[in-house]
Amino acid sequence: MKQQSLPLFEIFIRSKRGLDHRHVGSLHAEDHEQALEYARDVYLRRSEGVSIWVVRSSDITASQESDVASFYDPMDDKPYRHATHYKLPKEVDNM
Amino acid sequence: MDSLQASFDEKIANEQRIEPKDWMPDAFRKTVLRQMSQHAHSEVIGMQPEGNWITRAPTLHRKVILLAKIQDEGGHGLYLYSAAETLGTSREEMVQALHDGKAKYASIFNYPALTWADIGMIGWLVDGAAIVNQVSLQRTSYGPYSRAMIRICKEESFHQRQGYEATMVLARGSAEQKAMAQDALDRWWWPALMMFGPHDTDSAHTGQSMKWKLKRESNDVLRQRFVDQTVPQAEFIGLKIPDPELRWNEDRGSYDFGPIDWDEFMRVIAGDGPCNRQRLAHHVRAQQDGQWVRDAMHAYETKRQAREVA
Ligand SMILES: [Fe+2]
Ligand SMILES: [Fe+2]
Ligand SMILES: [Fe+2]
Numbered sequence: 001m002k003q004q005s006l007p008l009f010e011i012f013i014r015s016k017r018g019l020d021h022r023h024v025g026s027l028h029a030e031d032h033e034q035a036l037e038y039a040r041d042v043y044l045r046r047s048e049g050v051s052i053w054v055v056r057s058s059d060i061t062a063s064q065e066s067d068v069a070s071f072y073d074p075m076d077d078k079p080y081r082h083a084t085h086y087k088l089p090k091e092v093d094n095m
Numbered sequence: 096m097d098s099l100q101a102s103f104d105e106k107i108a109n110e111q112r113i114e115p116k117d118w119m120p121d122a123f124r125k126t127v128l129r130q131m132s133q134h135a136h137s138e139v140i141g142m143q144p145e146g147n148w149i150t151r152a153p154t155l156h157r158k159v160i161l162l163a164k165i166q167d168e169g170g171h172g173l174y175l176y177s178a179a180e181t182l183g184t185s186r187e188e189m190v191q192a193l194h195d196g197k198a199k200y201a202s203i204f205n206y207p208a209l210t211w212a213d214i215g216m217i218g219w220l221v222d223g224a225a226i227v228n229q230v231s232l233q234r235t236s237y238g239p240y241s242r243a244m245i246r247i248c249k250e251e252s253f254h255q256r257q258g259y260e261a262t263m264v265l266a267r268g269s270a271e272q273k274a275m276a277q278d279a280l281d282r283w284w285w286p287a288l289m290m291f292g293p294h295d296t297d298s299a300h301t302g303q304s305m306k307w308k309l310k311r312e313s314n315d316v317l318r319q320r321f322v323d324q325t326v327p328q329a330e331f332i333g334l335k336i337p338d339p340e341l342r343w344n345e346d347r348g349s350y351d352f353g354p355i356d357w358d359e360f361m362r363v364i365a366g367d368g369p370c371n372r373q374r375l376a377h378h379v380r381a382q383q384d385g386q387w388v389r390d391a392m393h394a395y396e397t398k399r400q401a402r403e404v405a
Binding site: 017019082088 | 242324
């Protein structure tokens with residue numbers, strides 16, 4: 001019997017109105033419609049969400065762990081981007 | 096149709112957020128779109144008065160701070176344009192409406208940043224006022240707008256603190272520096288109060304927006320909160336709020352303040368502020384000057400795709 005591999009889909013669930021969709025996992029399906037149904041069966045059996053996004057995994061471009069240093073390095077020497085960098089007397093510190 | 100309206104009303108009543116694919120009344124869609132586009136344009140146009148001082152910041156430290164702040168504001172514009180795009184409008188349409196004078200932005204950005212002290216004042220007062228408004232909007236009923244506000248508020252605290260700290264340095268400096276800080280406060284105080292919009296009794300949109308929970312607190316409530324938190328901050332560094340009628344009201348537990356010059360507000364909104372034409376012309380020019388970059392990127396991408404197919 002020929003082993004057939006279905007495309008992989010990444011599943012995102014909005015647990016509640018007002019919140020972002022969050023990645024919960026992935027599954028194989030024939031197409032987007034089927035991925036939606038599978039996602040409902042796999043991830044929403046206890047009304048864990050109000051909305052599902054399915055995205056073909058192959059459509060996702062991701063940064064590489066090994067690139068992380070050069071990708072994020074320039075941020076490390078910019079402490080002035082943080083509120084805590086600005087020392088204010090305690091009388092006015094609550095801004 | 097009625098059941099759609101009923102389900103919309105029920106979501107609003109139950110403190111649920113409205114999400115992009117939900118049915119919503121046309122008037123709601125129009126209002127939230129107008130508000131998000133106006134807010135987005137404000138973030139972007141707001142980069143101009145501060146941008147004016149990047150090359151003339153007094154120290155390298157102040158310069159990198161200012162650059163970082165302005166970069167944040169560009170990002171805020173992006174968050175808000177994307178939130179607006181969830182309602183099916185495009186970035187190009189919004190920018191075009193701005194250039195055609197059909198879309199507005201906060202009128203405060205039509206005032207010039209004349210001295211270095213203005214940069215401190217913008218961070219302390221203008222970002223300070225924006226924060227009061229934006230903290231309240233974190234609970235706005237349109238989901239993408241609310242999430243953009245939450246993200247923005249996390250970044251704003253640095254903006255206000257750097258502004259206050261820069262002002263504090265001037266206020267504690269030489270007599271000239273202190274005078275420069277006071278002059279900047281004199282010029283920015285009233286426009287900052289105007290940022291909250293007309294009084295509740297005169298505000299055209301407030302009633303409906305509050306019913307929809309797009310707006311959670313009224314203009315006057317937010318303005319009062321800003322005054323109450325800012326007056327002690329001014330006193331602490333020995334600067335004087337330019338309002339002879341300002342005094343603490345024991346009964347209300349708030350400051351009373353003098354009348355706002357709404358004629359000036361209407362004039363600036365209508366296009367006759369000190370910098371309206373300059374702000375828009377600069378935005379148009381920046382858009383045109385960047386066209387060759389977008390063209391080049393598009394040409395490169397077209398070529399790359401053709402190569403992939405071949
Ligand atoms: Fe901002
Ligand atoms: Fe803002
Ligand atoms: Fe800001």
